[in-house]
Amino acid sequence: MDKYILEIKDLKKYYKLPRKKIFESPKFLKAVNGVSFKVERGETFGLVGESGCGKSTVGQTIVRLHNSTEGNIIFNGRDITNISGKPLKELRKDLQIIFQDPYSSLNPKKKIGWILEEPLKVHKISGSSERKSRVLSMLEKAGFDKSFASRYPGELSGGQRQRIAILVSLMLNPELIIADEPVSALDVSVQSQILNLMKDLQKDMNLTYIFISHDLNVIYYMSDKIAVMYLGEIVEYGDSESVYKNPKHPYTVSLFSAIPDLDNKDKKRIILSGDIPDPVNPPQGCPFYTRCPYVMDKCKTVKPESKNFEKNHTVKCHLY
Amino acid sequence: MKKNFNLIFGLSVIIFLFVFMFISLFHTPYSPTEMNIRERMQPPSAEHIFGTDQFGRDILSRVMEGSQTAFFVGFVAVSIGLIFGTFLGAVSGYFGGITDEIIMRIMDAMLAFPVILFALMFVSVFGVGIKNTIIAIGIMSVPSFARITRSGYIQHKQFDYVKSAKAMGAGPLRIMFLHILPNVISPIIVAASMGFSTAVLSEAGLSYLGLGVLPPSPSWGRMLNESQIYISKAPWFAIIPGIFITLTVLGFNFFGDGLREYADNTEK
Numbered sequence: 001m002d003k004y005i006l007e008i009k010d011l012k013k014y015y016k017l018p019r020k021k022i023f024e025s026p027k028f029l030k031a032v033n034g035v036s037f038k039v040e041r042g043e044t045f046g047l048v049g050e051s052g053c054g055k056s057t058v059g060q061t062i063v064r065l066h067n068s069t070e071g072n073i074i075f076n077g078r079d080i081t082n083i084s085g086k087p088l089k090e091l092r093k094d095l096q097i098i099f100q101d102p103y104s105s106l107n108p109k110k111k112i113g114w115i116l117e118e119p120l121k122v123h124k125i126s127g128s129s130e131r132k133s134r135v136l137s138m139l140e141k142a143g144f145d146k147s148f149a150s151r152y153p154g155e156l157s158g159g160q161r162q163r164i165a166i167l168v169s170l171m172l173n174p175e176l177i178i179a180d181e182p183v184s185a186l187d188v189s190v191q192s193q194i195l196n197l198m199k200d201l202q203k204d205m206n207l208t209y210i211f212i213s214h215d216l217n218v219i220y221y222m223s224d225k226i227a228v229m230y231l232g233e234i235v236e237y238g239d240s241e242s243v244y245k246n247p248k249h250p251y252t253v254s255l256f257s258a259i260p261d262l263d264n265k266d267k268k269r270i271i272l273s274g275d276i277p278d279p280v281n282p283p284q285g286c287p288f289y290t291r292c293p294y295v296m297d298k299c300k301t302v303k304p305e306s307k308n309f310e311k312n313h314t315v316k317c318h319l320y
Numbered sequence: 321m322k323k324n325f326n327l328i329f330g331l332s333v334i335i336f337l338f339v340f341m342f343i344s345l346f347h348t349p350y351s352p353t354e355m356n357i358r359e360r361m362q363p364p365s366a367e368h369i370f371g372t373d374q375f376g377r378d379i380l381s382r383v384m385e386g387s388q389t390a391f392f393v394g395f396v397a398v399s400i401g402l403i404f405g406t407f408l409g410a411v412s413g414y415f416g417g418i419t420d421e422i423i424m425r426i427m428d429a430m431l432a433f434p435v436i437l438f439a440l441m442f443v444s445v446f447g448v449g450i451k452n453t454i455i456a457i458g459i460m461s462v463p464s465f466a467r468i469t470r471s472g473y474i475q476h477k478q479f480d481y482v483k484s485a486k487a488m489g490a491g492p493l494r495i496m497f498l499h500i501l502p503n504v505i506s507p508i509i510v511a512a513s514m515g516f517s518t519a520v521l522s523e524a525g526l527s528y529l530g531l532g533v534l535p536p537s538p539s540w541g542r543m544l545n546e547s548q549i550y551i552s553k554a555p556w557f558a559i560i561p562g563i564f565i566t567l568t569v570l571g572f573n574f575f576g577d578g579l580r581e582y583a584d585n586t587e588k
Contacts, residue, residue, distance in 0.1 A: 063487050092489035105480035109502035119488040168484065 002077050005176055005208050006039040006062070011071035013057050017280065030279050031057040033232035033287075034071070039176070039225075044202070044209040046223030046240060048216060048255070052276055054232040055212045056100075059178040062210070063097045064088060075176070093123060096169035100181035102161035106153040112139075112164055113149030119171040138167050141204075142197060159190035163197060170201065176208045183218060195222060216259055220244045225312075228252045231279060231287040237306075238313030248315040250292050286318065294319055327578025330513075333571030337564075341391050344384035352377065352385040352538050361554040371556045373546065379560050382538040386561065389539045390520045390568060393454050397519040398512050400458025405465020406508060410496045412466065413473025424470070427463040435460045435522055436529075443531045453532045457522045461515050468511050472504025506583040513576035517569040524565050540565050 012035075014028040032054045039045045047055045061068050064080070073081045080091055099105040106115055116135040120126065126134075136146050142163050153161055162182060169177055179198065183191040195218065201207060211222045219226055219240070226243040228236040228251065236249040247253045254270040272291045277283055283290055289299040298318050306314040350368075356376035364371045370379040412423040435457070442456040443449075476482060477500065485495045526532035527541030535542065540561040547557035 060483075065483055065486060089489040092487060095487075097484070097487045099480040099484060101480055105484050107481040107485075107499055107503070110499075118485070118490070122485075122488055122490045122494065165484075168488075172488065 003040060004038045005041045005076060006210075007072075007074040008035060008037050008058075008062070009072040009074070011035045011058065011061065011073065012069045013054070013061050013066060014069045027280055030232050030282055032061065032068075033279075033282065035229070035232070035234055036071075037227055037234060037237065039208060039210060041175075042202075042206060042208055043224040044211050044222050046219040046226045047210060047212045047229060048214065048219045048226060049229035050214060050255075050276060052279070053229045054279075055214075055229050056180050058229075059097065059180045059210060059212050063095050063178055064091075065097070089123075093172040094175045095178075096172065096174040096176075097178040097180060098162075098165055098169050098182045101185050102158055102165050103185070105165045106161055106168075108153055110152075111149065112151050112153065112156075115153070115164065116149070116168055116171060119168065123172065125172075134171070138171065141201075142167055157190075158186050159193060162186060162190075162194055166194070166198065166201070170205065170207075173205070174207070176210070178210045178212070180212045181214070182211075184213065184215065191218065198222070216244075216255060228255070231276060231282055233287055233316070235288065235317070236313075236315045238309075242310060242313045246313075248309060248313070248320065249288075249317050250294055250319070251288050254293075286316070324578050324581055326574045327582055330571050330573070330575030330578050333567055334575055337387060337568055337571060338391070340384060341387040344381075344388060348378075348381035348384050350378035350381045352381040361550065361557070363554070364556055370560045371554065373543070373554070373557050374550055379543075379557065382543060383540070383560055383564055386538040386540045386543065387564065387568075389450065389533055389537070390523065390564075393450070393457065393523040394516040394519045394568075394572075396454045397457040397461060397523075398515045400455070401461030401465050401515055402508070402512055405462040406469045406501075408462065409466035409469025410473055410501070413470035414477055414492065414496050414500070416474070416477075420470070423466070427466050430460065431463045433460075436525060439522065439526055440529075440531060443526070448531055448534060450533050450537075453523060453526055457519050457526075460522075461519065464515065465508065465511055468507050469504065472507060473500060476500045476503055506579070510576045510580045510583070513572050513579060517572035517576075520565065520568050520572075 011032055012030070013032040014030050017027045017029055019026055035058055037045070047058065049055045057066070060066055062073055068081060071081070072079055075091070075095065083091065113132070113135055116138060117131050120131045120134065125131065135149060139146060139148055144163070153164070156164065166182070182198070183194050186194065198209070199222070202209060209222070211219065213219050223240045226238065226240045227234045228243070228249065230251050236243060236247065236252045243252065244256070247256050254272050257268065257270045270293065274291050277287070277290055285301045286292070286299040286304050289295045292299065296318060302318070304316045304318045306316045307320050308314055309320070354377065356372070358376065359372050360374055360376040362368055362372045368378050368380065370383065372378055373382070408423050408427070412420045438460055439453065439456040443452050446452045473496070482495060482499060485499050490499070523532050523539065524541030524544065527539045528545045530545060533539035533542055543561040544558060547554070551558050
């Protein structure tokens with residue numbers, strides 16, 4: 001078996017914007033602008049960045065909720081970028097996604113038991129009674145009482161709902177799970193519970209996660225590798241220890257400087273000015289130059305190539 | 321909880337009319353078609369509670385028999401509208417884009433066409449009779465169901481539970497009717513209740529014009545038509561079926577409003 005379960009090559013996702021004038025040439029919103037990475041079997045790959053940087057689009061494109069504009073998605077050695085129909089349906093068993101908002105990801109008119117059974121029914125797996133017993137054993141795995149099967153999502157708390165949403169994604173025994181900000185909508189007190197459940201399940205079921213979040217602490221806690229995204233591109237990538245302890249890219253540095261630290265109150269914070277640029281007209285050269293404190297002339301015209309540090313730590317920046 | 325007057329009132333009227341119709345299936349005081357010239361145009365009395373018509377037929381019996389027609393027309397026409405309207409609206413709202421454009425423009429064209437005019441054309445092409453009346457009324461109620469269904473689907477298709485169903489491999493039909501439909505059904509049911517009264521009214525109107533139910537089988541609209549020349553001599557002949565039409569329309573409208581209120585209160 002391959003060491004890498006997933007390989008993304010130069011993935012691009014552009015959204016066509018509605019034209020304002022009839023004869024205007026169409027404009028594109030460049031949500032994902034050339035992203036490449038590899039995910040090893042059994043690891044957790046963290047994808048971090050501020051809102052609007054395209055990290056969720058990457059996730060939803062990998063599970064083929066959107067079609068990509070360019071690039072390749074290779075899953076288990078097979079190019080799945082453009083498959084459709086039956087092979088795509090089969091693929092969906094191995095590739096699942098957990099959404100951010102547990103209040104909208106569970107169908108409000110269906111009982112928990114129905115919601116959990118649905119993936120099995122869709123793929124016509126085993127008979128009715130066996131499906132029901134699998135649902136119950138899954139509920140127990142996550143510490144739920146069996147009676148939850150006959151409750152509606154509206155009767156559950158946010159944390160309980162998110163645990164159910166995780167179970168839904170696991171019903172088909174997937175290999176890779178995209179977790180799209182799975183704890184961002186939850187209270188801090190519940191977050192750790194969800195994260196630990198995810199870690200336990202990863203060990204039990206041999207899962208690989210792509211963990212998307214804007215919360216650096218959560219990412220660091222969960223991930224083996226971290227990729228930092230900015231404006232549709234990965235600007236820094238490396239082992240999570242290396243990126244967390246020794247960030248290189250000015251954007252990553254400023255992100256990490258924003259984490260409150262109780263031990264070190266005099267910590268220097270780097271406050272970025274301005275907003276993330278318009279992804280319809282991304283800056284030429286380095287995407288970050290408009291906000292970078294170390295901006296040089298070169299940054300404005302030349303796109304930085306990725307450079308290697310140590311093993312497995314790459315940065316796209318002209319400073320190095 | 322505040323009492324839902326609309327729902328209670330509407331439901332009571334519907335139940336009353338339904339019982340009224342149900343009894344007529346097994347028993348009417350007189351035969352609704354039997355003529356009796358000696359007793360023509362009698363005012364309401366103990367013998368004939370609602371009086372008799374120009375042929376001496378018992379109006380109560382005829383109104384009872386007529387309620388069967390009304391319910392039948394309402395039920396079948398609404399079912400046609402409901403099934404096709406919901407399907408077209410679901411497809412239109414869920415897929416969007418060019419599919420949506422095509423379906424909705426056809427629906428718009430149909431909405432712009434007067435119901436009675438369409439029914440007139442339909443009946444003159446395919447022949448007078450209750451079957452064609454029902455089909456015509458049913459077809460014309462499709463657009464309103466389609467519009468209501470479509471708006472629900474447009475709202476719901478962007479929710480994560482739909483994306484999640486897609487990601488697990490569910491097909492579009494399964495997502496549309498198993499996942500989304502239960503969430504958007506309540507306004508459709510309200511529309512069905514309102515549509516019922518519209519259908520009853522349309523049938524009465526068409527029968528009044530002589531295009532609906534054929535004599536001698538009684539229909540409320542037909543009775544109104546027959547009564548108009550006797551309106552000064554035998555006003556009850558026109559008033560009684562008029563009251564029943566009004567009652568049916570009112571009952572289903574109130575019921576629909578009540579349902580909407582009920583759904584709004586429980587869906588929070």
